[in-house]
Amino acid sequence: MSIRISRFMLGVLLLSILAACGGATATTAPGGSGTTGGATTSGEPIPLGIALAQTGNVALLGQEQVIGAKLAETYFNSKGGINGRPIKLIFQDTAGDEAGAINAFQTLINQDKVVGIVGPTLSQQAFSADPIAEQAKVPVLGPSNTAKGIPQIGDYIARVSAPVAVVAPNALQAALEINPNIKKVAVLYAQNDAFSKSETGTFQNTVTQTLKLELATVQEFQTTDTDFTTQATNVINVNPDLVIISGLAADGGNLVKQLRELGYSGLIVGGNGLNTANIFPVCQKFCDGIIIAQAYSFAQENDVNKAFRDAYKAEQKKEPPQFSGQAFAGVQVFVEALIALDSKTKLDTLSLEQIREQLNTQILAGKYNTPLGEISFDPEGEIIQSKYYVAQIKMDETGTNGTFNFIR
């Protein structure tokens, strides 16, 4: 009996694999009938790839990015898409690892025939998957890759996420404005997280070199840690005036909570990993007062941001976070560069290779008024952003809901 079942299952498996092989060659044309297109668009939709971590242990970030990208798709299609043709986002999950990012990129490039890609979520994934897009000559915009060296991977690689070294110091300036008497600083960072590690370098340099403050202690933790009693008591023992934390949402939030519960009452500056409403349920009322530098402000006064913010609030009942804003901006840059390109030479007269190549040139040449403010790119593909912000978290009385109040 069991043998018969197993043979049957093997057969099914083999058949489905064959189906996959056969099907892959059959459905090469970007399918769909522009279901996402608004009333003003018609014609074959233009496929844009989105490769983000929708599953795995970084899904927390990927999830926010997906929302931003989807809102951008709806918004720009309602505005007429690419001179009348709709844009169609094709999502491929990268999960949290390098091989997953490579697979997603390959599928988007070769099977889905996208004109460009927004992604991946992690810098480490970018180091792995971006060279593939570079070889295939497909433009990539990193929505959240902040590590050093990303735009330098190649000509086709750019990012809309400003590197840590530029954004982070703003938060320290803001902290000094709130409390000019800061002398002693304690720094904590997640030692197993690439992003946190490079961010803490920037923070520590700014503290000792630029601001000439005393770096009283540096404590390390892991993103998988959940109990920070040891680090927190070590910090409290040196009696600092300012604590700087580089970590991700869950660990960073718990660290803040435990630090406060154990009696620390001074200012806290959080890194970019804490820059999400996802820390509210973690540190609850203790999140109050955390200062975080921002590459995005929902209070940014331009039309596109107002539209984005309203749409986000209608759907998620809270203010949009930076990760969603950056993903929106990534899609927007592609859309506007495609419009500009299409106005010069009609896209349907170009081959896919030509579109990808000229789109890349167009992206780097343009200026974009995005929810992040006005942005453009240097020749390497590094973002040039006109404004950075600093926000301070304000929690409500019950400690369940919070807002980012912009102070700079």
Next chain:
Amino acid sequence: MTDFFNTYGNLMVLMVFNAMLGLSLYLPLMAGQLSLASPGFYALGGYIGAVFSTKVFQSSDGAFPVSYVLLEMLVGGLASGVLAIVVGIPALRLRGIYLALATIAFVEILRVLSLNLTITGGAIGIFGIPQPFNRPLKYLYIAGPLLLFSMFFMYRLERIRAGRALTAIREDELAAGAMGINPTYYKVLAFTLGAILAGMVGALSAHFLNTWNARQGTFDASITYLTFALIGGSRTFVGPVVGAMLLTALPELLRFLGGIDQLPQSVRDLFLNGRLIIFGLLIVLGTIFFPQGIITPRLWERRRRTKAVRPAESNL
């Protein structure tokens, strides 16, 4: 067809890599030893490949010479082999689940070390690893022959004295010892061979993934390779190879199914976002319906036996 190879070329390479990693876990398993150390050696080989190609060999622009890659694989394999002997001699005295746990500890300790050393680039790891090939599929030029060679090696191994000694140890270690087989020697031998293979794959994989960091070769990977061997079948070397290939391809197959426009949206959504739910379910079902693995020696033994038996039956 070009599209197919472009899209799935790198999946094929990953399938071949994983097949070899499945084999590296299968080798000690031949002697009944559950070692989960392969990812540790894979990580070590990867770091050797990454460090050599970014810091030691200074290649001019253009493609990175394939001969250097082969040299890195050699060094990665040797270093892993030496480490395997050092770790294996004390660790292989342990049996069953205890050996598994000790090797898990070994992998974790290596991971923490690589997070903290400067040469491994800490948490960020090593990136910008030069490419010997202009298309991912071409990695099969190295990985393919290596897999075929390993499979041939395993085929031979199962038929010579060393292989039979391993099987004897698996079936009954005490009896094997009584027959004059030195169990420790053969166990360390199998463990070391597995480590060498994992180290070589690691060095190649560093180029393939373009970057290497402490997230490669973790506990999760240990379990994944074990799944390859047990779902594929742990009584013949074909098992882990088939298991690795199927299980590596499965999430991508589901990704593909999720992209078929004709399917209802909810089903597509389940294939895409719930792909790992299905993956997990298939693993559970696999262990229940294929307790010996998909591939068992019985598959071909029965065929041989029925052929041999039939003439005799007709005489009755």
Next chain:
Amino acid sequence: MTLTQFFQNVLNGLSIGSVYAIFALGYTLVFSILGIINFAHGSVFTLGAYFTYMLTGLAVGFNGILATTRLPFALPFILALLVGSGLAGLVGVLIERLAFRPLRKRGSDRLLSLVSSLGVAVVIVNLIQYLVGAEAYSYRSDPFGLGQPTVNFGTPERPIPVRSVQLVIFAVSVVILIVLTLIINRTRLGKALQAVAEDTVTARLLGINTDRLILFTFFVSGFLGGMAGTLVATSQSITGPYFGIAFGLKGLAVIVLGGLGNIPGAVVGGFVIGLAEAFVPSQYVAYKEAVAFALLFIILLIRPQGLLGRVQVQKV
């Protein structure tokens, strides 16, 4: 090290250790009866925390397919904790029926149940994400009504603060330990469990309904896991679908250190690892993660039966 620092380290160690211990109790219980490691324990721990969350009447977020749903009723926290743990216990029962029993009935390799439990873990983690998204969730603040967030064990001048929730977790893990030990050593049920643990076949011959006992064990293990998940979540909030998985690996080190399947051993192992981590000098704190595994490796080599384990006679 000053005396204050010393006591602070001790209390920190016990505080971390109690989390490890409470996780490990249900983990080791299944091992003590069946001799298998249930990799799905971490995901049952996670589920328990989510169940309690839902039962207190709070709504889920926007990102799963259950977006913004909430139950039509709301239980007080303690009641929700008990019902939630009960539900987690039922999940434990379901896991035994679907993933373990079919394998046991066939007399399959014990390693297979390791793989199938892993498949279950993959399903649960991804199902959670599919249903309620990856965001963090927390209970209403101060669910136990403790009032103050910390208790000072030092003097006002030299404070040695400990978080109040940690004290609750510490107390609960000790209470569970005592209750479990009493059940196992003092009741008929306990004697039957011991008999099954010693030899399932003989136990069955003696008229013990082994299947029912094993089911019961899984219920208790799931119940304890779910309760532990909720308690740890009151301290750290539910940090996403991977919440409990993070403890799985260190939990392994804990239960081996105490002696696999040894119930007081799980608690002792938890505290030993917690204390060892707390006493890592601050300049080496980067290597803290390796401490548990270095201890595991060493203990396996010198005393594989664990700190409290008995030497088992090797069955030949």
